[in-house]
Amino acid sequence: MSTVLRDARGQLLVLAGLAALLATVPFWLEGSARTVMIRIIISAGVGVGWNVMGGFAGQFSFGHAAYFGIGAYSSAYLLVDHGISPWIGMAVGAVLAAAFGALTGWLSFRYRLRGAYFALATFAFAEMLRLVVQGQEWLNGTQGLQVPVLAESSWWMLQFSTTSPNYFLVGLGLLVVLQAITILLFHGRRGMFIVAVREDEEGAEASGVDATAHKVMAVAVSGAMTAVMGTFFVQVFFFIDPALAFGPAESVAILLPAVVGGTGTLWGPIVGAAILIPLGEWTSKIVRDPPPFLDFVAGRSGIDLMVFATLLILILLFLPKGVYGSLAERFRR
Amino acid sequence: MSLLEVTHLSKSFSGLRAVDDVDFQVEAGEIVGLIGPNGAGKTTLFNLVAGRIPVDTGRVVFDGEDITGWTPHAIARRGIGRTFQLMRPFASMTVRDNVTVAAASSSPRLETARELADAVLDRVALAGMADEFAGALPTAARKRLELARALALDPQLLLLDEVLSGLTPAEREPLLELLVEIADEGRALLLVEHVMAAVMRLSQRILVLHHGQLLAAGTPDEVTSDPDVIEAYLGEEEQLAGS
Numbered sequence: 001m002s003t004v005l006r007d008a009r010g011q012l013l014v015l016a017g018l019a020a021l022l023a024t025v026p027f028w029l030e031g032s033a034r035t036v037m038i039r040i041i042i043s044a045g046v047g048v049g050w051n052v053m054g055g056f057a058g059q060f061s062f063g064h065a066a067y068f069g070i071g072a073y074s075s076a077y078l079l080v081d082h083g084i085s086p087w088i089g090m091a092v093g094a095v096l097a098a099a100f101g102a103l104t105g106w107l108s109f110r111y112r113l114r115g116a117y118f119a120l121a122t123f124a125f126a127e128m129l130r131l132v133v134q135g136q137e138w139l140n141g142t143q144g145l146q147v148p149v150l151a152e153s154s155w156w157m158l159q160f161s162t163t164s165p166n167y168f169l170v171g172l173g174l175l176v177v178l179q180a181i182t183i184l185l186f187h188g189r190r191g192m193f194i195v196a197v198r199e200d201e202e203g204a205e206a207s208g209v210d211a212t213a214h215k216v217m218a219v220a221v222s223g224a225m226t227a228v229m230g231t232f233f234v235q236v237f238f239f240i241d242p243a244l245a246f247g248p249a250e251s252v253a254i255l256l257p258a259v260v261g262g263t264g265t266l267w268g269p270i271v272g273a274a275i276l277i278p279l280g281e282w283t284s285k286i287v288r289d290p291p292p293f294l295d296f297v298a299g300r301s302g303i304d305l306m307v308f309a310t311l312l313i314l315i316l317l318f319l320p321k322g323v324y325g326s327l328a329e330r331f332r333r
Numbered sequence: 334m335s336l337l338e339v340t341h342l343s344k345s346f347s348g349l350r351a352v353d354d355v356d357f358q359v360e361a362g363e364i365v366g367l368i369g370p371n372g373a374g375k376t377t378l379f380n381l382v383a384g385r386i387p388v389d390t391g392r393v394v395f396d397g398e399d400i401t402g403w404t405p406h407a408i409a410r411r412g413i414g415r416t417f418q419l420m421r422p423f424a425s426m427t428v429r430d431n432v433t434v435a436a437a438s439s440s441p442r443l444e445t446a447r448e449l450a451d452a453v454l455d456r457v458a459l460a461g462m463a464d465e466f467a468g469a470l471p472t473a474a475r476k477r478l479e480l481a482r483a484l485a486l487d488p489q490l491l492l493l494d495e496v497l498s499g500l501t502p503a504e505r506e507p508l509l510e511l512l513v514e515i516a517d518e519g520r521a522l523l524l525v526e527h528v529m530a531a532v533m534r535l536s537q538r539i540l541v542l543h544h545g546q547l548l549a550a551g552t553p554d555e556v557t558s559d560p561d562v563i564e565a566y567l568g569e570e571e572q573l574a575g576s
Contacts, residue, residue: 189443196423196434203421206383207482208409208438 008187011266012180019176026165034168038236040277041171042229047257047269048178049225054255055264056186057218058198059105062119063126064254066104067097067223069245071230073133076145076240079157081138086158090231094224100125101223105216123251130246144241147234158235167236174232175270178225183266185221194218198264226254260315262325271324275315283308334397336361336521337382337490342391344374344381351377353545355391359490364512364522366536366553368529370565374545375525376418379492382523383415384408396489410439414483415492418525420475424468428459428478431467435485450485457481457511473504480508484515491515493524497531509535533557541565 025037046068054061074096075089104125113121134142153160160166185191196204197211205211234240244250261272283304290298297303319326335358344352352374359365367375380386382393384405393401400408409415414435423431432453437446454460457477462470467478476496483491493512497505509531516522526532532539533553541549541556543565549556556562 189437189441189446192426192430192434192437192443195426196431199423199425200421202385202405203417203423203482204434205385205405206409206415206417206421207435208406208486209434210404210406 008183011183011187015176015179015183019172022172023169026168030163036277036281038168038171040273041168041175042233042236043253043257043277044270044273045171045175045178045229045232046226046254047261047273048175048182049222049229050254051222051258051263051265051269052182052185052225053101053218053222055258055262055268056182056191056198057194057215057222058264059215059219060115060119061122061222061251061255063122063124063251064222064226065246065248065250066122066126066129067101067226068230068233068250068254069126069129069133069240069242070097070100070223071227072234072240072245073139073145073230074227075231076147076234077139079147080145085156086231086235087156090228093227093231097223097227097230098220101219102216105219106212109212109215123248126246126251127248130242133242133246142242144239144244145234147238149238171232171236174228178228179266179270181221181225186266190214190217195264256312258322260312260322262322262328265322265325265328267328268322268324272322275323279311280304280308283311335359336363336396337523338392338394339382340392340394342378342381342393343389344377344386345389350545352381355542355545355547357540357547357550359521359523361489361521362516362519363538364516364524364536366532366539367523367525367542368532368539369542369548373542375542376494377545378542379415379494379523379525382408383413383492406438409435409486409488412486412489413492414486414488414490416476416479416483416494416496418494418498420479422467422470422475422478424466426467427464428467428470429454429463431478432481432485435482439486446485449487450481453481453485456484458507472499473501476500477508480511488520490521490523493522493526495525495527497526497528505531 026034029037046064050061050064053059071090071093074093075086078084078089078092079086108118108121133139139145150157150159153164158170186195193204193209193214194217196207196209197214201211230245256276257272258269259272260276261270262268286294286307287297287300287304315323321329337359339355339357342352342355343350355378367378369375381388384400384403384407388401392399395411395413400411423434429447429450432450433446436449437443440446440449451460451463454463457480459474459477459481462474470478476499480496497508500508505528512522512535524532536553539551539553539556540547541562548565549559549562
């Protein structure tokens, strides 16, 4: 259950406290565990971005890979072909994603696509980008782009040694910025209008709110936020290709944290990511390296996904408004 | 010049003339009742004035400005508030936030809007429920919330679609008093209403719509003694009896 919350300062304080706590993580966590933490950060970041459109604005997106991919490819292309800093690429990606979101969003709303049809349209736009990028030689087609490894660490080029805590800290910083934007937006006038339009479009218009403009605004902001994490992803993993960037799997991965945590709630996507990523890690580890009494599952790929999906279904069965959404509602009174 | 001037307004839905060449005016501070049998085109007329559906022909002039073809939100901000027969609250938002949305649509500062919303809630006797979720309100409170949201626009004209129906007589009375008070501030009220006793008592003028056309207009006494009006309503009763 979402509402337009009144106390922005309180939420920002919670965020600051959480950030301070998490900032210590790379100093006591190393290796693959730290990589898992970075993946949680990325998942939370894209989830926070998706939630602006899919949760608060109530426009379910099944194609957020479009924005993630735009962010990833913008910075990767500028870096690989022109040696331009990923920070600039990140800004370019965010602007392009916002423009793409505004255009496709406006077209979809203009032609009154709703519900499943709207979701399908977002899916189609992402697939369209995937196919277009596959065919572009200057983007290296289906091969994708590889970030060149530098001789030494550089904040400006957003590249560090593999043992450096900086990747985690940069990701955390970006997540904090995205979450702070969400908190401020939905404690303000514009965010309130966006939620009102979700709740009842006709009622909102009769209250003097331009429904289409606020829906388009939500899509653009959401797209830009997701694109930022796309750039960060490329810098962490050094590689991007069309399927990874624009594929349906990515779209699903982006919507899951908010759905599992609670759509339209401030903390849902972050809670969702903190559950999903470790859960996925754990299920695949069980199959890779099972305890003695589960010997028979060893090496059978697919079982981990079945277990993962079953657990997801169970979570949503018992907490239909997401883990954070349902619990927050239960403890409100 | 009248506050609202509607001239030659028409709207058809797949051949059916829902509103057919309707002319009328509403003066500032006036309470006008819009009555007519079911399907007479009352809600369509509201939707045309509020910009919810595009007009086929005719003009809507409000406060000296031609607002024909304007979007609903622009018309709302220009000074026409409306309530919906099937209420449209922002269910998961608090009562206060529901009203704040309307107040904030023409005020750049959210704090000012919240203050205005609280004042309006006080007026409609909803202040005690300000922190409740709108979706959890009982019908009578929802009706008042609809009115509060429209009032928060500080409108010169209110289009009220059945604000009294579904209420008990005890709930109706304070609302009637409030409507008179609102009109005394110089705001015009155009109300569609099925509760005949209330509409006759409240309105200075009555417009009767039948088959999309303006059948009669005048004081409550004039209208109720008009043979055409009696026939239109009797006709409806016969149909009802026959079905």
